[in-house]
Amino acid sequence: MVEVGFCCHRVSTLITDQLANGGTYQKKEEGPRNIAGNVVMSLPVCTGSDVITMVIPGQCPIQGAGLGPGLQWAIPQLSLSCLLRNVPLVLYISSAHPMGASAFRIQRVQSADDCQDHTTHFRPTFALAGEPLVLQCPPFQYKNMDSSDLALNLTWYKNGSTTLIPAGSGENRILSQDDMLWFLPASLQDSGEYICTRRNASYCADVSIYLQVFDKSASQEISFPQKAFTRSPGKVVCPNLKGFVQKDASYELKWYKASTPLNIDNEKFTALKGTDYLIINSVTSDDAGYYTCQLTFEHETTQYNVTRTVRLQTLDPVRKSIPVIIYPTERITLAAMGSRLIIPCKVYIAASHEFYTDVWWQANDTDIDLVYRKGRVTEGKRHIQEFNTDFKCVATNTRGFQVHTTQVKRE
Amino acid sequence: MDGDKVCAMPGAQAMVFRSRIWDVNQKSLYLQNDELVAGYLQGPNSALEEKIYWIPNRNFNREKFPIILSIKDGSQCLACSFGAQPVLQLESIRISDLYNDSKEDSTRFTFFRSYKNGMWRFESASHPGWFLCTSSRSNEPLGLTQNPGSAHVIDFYFQLL
Numbered sequence: 012m013v014e015v016g017f018c019c020h021r022v023s024t025l026i027t028d029q030l031a032n033g034g035t036y037q038k039k040e041e042g043p044r045n046i047a048g049n050v051v052m053s054l055p056v057c058t059g060s061d062v063i064t065m066v067i068p069g070q071c072p073i074q075g076a077g078l079g080p081g082l083q084w085a086i087p088q089l090s091l092s093c094l095l096r097n098v099p100l101v102l103y104i105s106s107a108h109p110m111g112a113s114a115f116r117i118q119r120v121q122s123a124d125d126c127q128d129h130t131t132h133f134r135p136t137f138a139l140a141g142e143p144l145v146l147q148c149p150p151f152q153y154k155n156m157d158s159s160d161l162a163l164n165l166t167w168y169k170n171g172s173t174t175l176i177p178a179g180s181g182e183n184r185i186l187s188q189d190d191m192l193w194f195l196p197a198s199l200q201d202s203g204e205y206i207c208t209r210r211n212a213s214y215c216a217d218v219s220i221y222l223q224v225f226d227k228s229a230s231q232e233i234s235f236p237q238k239a240f241t242r243s244p245g246k247v248v249c250p251n252l253k254g255f256v257q258k259d260a261s262y263e264l265k266w267y268k269a270s271t272p273l274n275i276d277n278e279k280f281t282a283l284k285g286t287d288y289l290i291i292n293s294v295t296s297d298d299a300g301y302y303t304c305q306l307t308f309e310h311e312t313t314q315y316n317v318t319r320t321v322r323l324q325t326l327d328p329v330r331k332s333i334p335v336i337i338y339p340t341e342r343i344t345l346a347a348m349g350s351r352l353i354i355p356c357k358v359y360i361a362a363s364h365e366f367y368t369d370v371w372w373q374a375n376d377t378d379i380d381l382v383y384r385k386g387r388v389t390e391g392k393r394h395i396q397e398f399n400t401d402f403k404c405v406a407t408n409t410r411g412f413q414v415h416t417t418q419v420k421r422e
Numbered sequence: 423m424d425g426d427k428v429c430a431m432p433g434a435q436a437m438v439f440r441s442r443i444w445d446v447n448q449k450s451l452y453l454q455n456d457e458l459v460a461g462y463l464q465g466p467n468s469a470l471e472e473k474i475y476w477i478p479n480r481n482f483n484r485e486k487f488p489i490i491l492s493i494k495d496g497s498q499c500l501a502c503s504f505g506a507q508p509v510l511q512l513e514s515i516r517i518s519d520l521y522n523d524s525k526e527d528s529t530r531f532t533f534f535r536s537y538k539n540g541m542w543r544f545e546s547a548s549h550p551g552w553f554l555c556t557s558s559r560s561n562e563p564l565g566l567t568q569n570p571g572s573a574h575v576i577d578f579y580f581q582l583l
Contacts, residue, residue: 110506133454133470134452134463134467134470136464136465137464137465137466137467149454232465233464233465233466234464234465235462235463235464235465235468237448238444238448238461238521238579238581239539240579243539243540246446246447246448248448248462249446249447250461250462250464250560251462251464251560252447253464253559288447326471326581328540329582367423369478369484371484376478398499
């Protein structure tokens with residue numbers, strides 16, 4: 012019996028088993044392998060142009076890391092064209108024969124979609140029925156290789172369906188184009204799991220994307236939360252228009268607040284052509300609510316409306332005032348030798364949040380803990396005392412206006 | 423530099439602040455393939471937004487608001503890689519462990535926070551002139567830039583929670 016060496020580069024799994032002739036097998040993870048003996052291997056994917064090369068043992072036909080041109084086998088003096096397209100295979104080498112007489116059979120073991128790498132996109136996509144929709148196959152990274160660097164074919168199908176989604180344009184309502192899947196338009200029945208598969212001869216990765224299509228009345232449920240601070244300009248952005256804004260087009264969005272068209276008068280609201288945002292020139296708390304932007308999108312001869320709904324929350328800006336050290340006020344603090352001394356540093360921060368105020372001690376311009384490493388002098392913890400009531404004295408006449416604020420403090 | 427690690431209060435506990443950060447284009451932060459990316463989260467997906475947990479870094483001049491930023495309850499910190507062209511990384515280190523670290527050890531985790539027109543910028547302490555930035559496109563990683571502009575957005579809103 013002649014020992015046959017097999018080389019396999021980036022095999023997804025080497026299945027081990029005991030063959031009838033008493034050969035032994037080992038289970039291996041992916042990576043370059045060189046195994047002697049009778050082996051059952053699971054090939055990743057073959058395409059019509061791939062050749063499983065069988066050559067003299069001991070030489071790995073592909074060296075080095077990376078995906079390379081694909082999987083190859085090494086077996087004596089025989090070439091076998093791969094017969095099956097897009098199907099992972101198990102190649103059984105039933106025994107080792109003298110040179111030139113290897114016996115094998117090929118068996119399909121798993122579905123065509125069993126990729127080495129399967130991931131589920133971390134977030135579902137939500138859309139409205141009746142509107143055009145684009146799903147993009149998320150880019151993936153494999154061992155620091157960018158998917159865009161690899162010549163990988165990309166296909167789409169819906170889980171539960173046996174047919175691939177057709178590519179290109181045409182009559183189809185759902186079609187794939189590069190890494191995009193288009194719904195022109197989406198319908199409630201389109202909800203489900205869509206799988207995009209990237210593959211070449213040796214590698215395959217697929218990603219599941221969940222899509223949920225809502226009735227038009229549910230636009231608020233799938234709105235995009237955004238925030239703006241009052242008393243300053245605020246920006247409401249019409250998100251995720253990628254695919255619908257044609258290059259260089261001076262597109263124009265229509266804006267609505269709670270389905271009422273906004274008066275873009277450049278005083279309260281500004282929206283410029285070719286931009287995807289609305290400016291609220293000075294935000295007030297009344298500006299909170301649901302905003303809808305609408306883009307007209309033309310495909311072939313049909314016009315569609317693409318809408319996005321934004322839930323704008325208004326936030327009051329953080330009130331800040333200059334901190335005032337109210338103690339110590341004297342430059343000299345008297346102390347008795349050997350006694351314990353505590354010097355508080357008291358700071359009045361008015362209505363500011365304590366978080367924006369830092370208070371610390373230094374000794375000769377250096378932080379205390381760095382000067383007194385042994386801890387003879389330490390900085391104490393911060394205490395916050397709340398005095399919630401501002402008493403405000405207001406005086407006004409036609410010439411002017413003055414306010415003085417004071418607070419009541421426990422003695 | 424072991425001497426710097428000696429503190430008056432060894433193992434002092436940091437007060438960790440929790441904030442929400444979004445860029446001037448309303449993009450919030452979330453994880454995608456273990457990377458912090460900025461984009462628009464829709465409906466129920468908005469729960470995926472990463473809150474920022476941060477502490478001041480006491481090793482630096484406090485007037486520059488030096489802070490250390492993290493996500494996931496302070497278990498993954500934002501760091502600048504070494505080298506002239508820094509890359510933003512997420513490192514699995516507890517922010518509370520960095521609190522008592524030396525200036526040298528914590529520099530690449532430190533950002534100086536500056537405030538202008540209601541927005542904040544975060545400048546790397548290890549790479550002056552480099553700022554935290556988002557891409558003008560959606561779903562792209564949070565990064566660092568020394569060329570702010572419309573392609574690299576460095577202005578953020580910061581809401582204390």
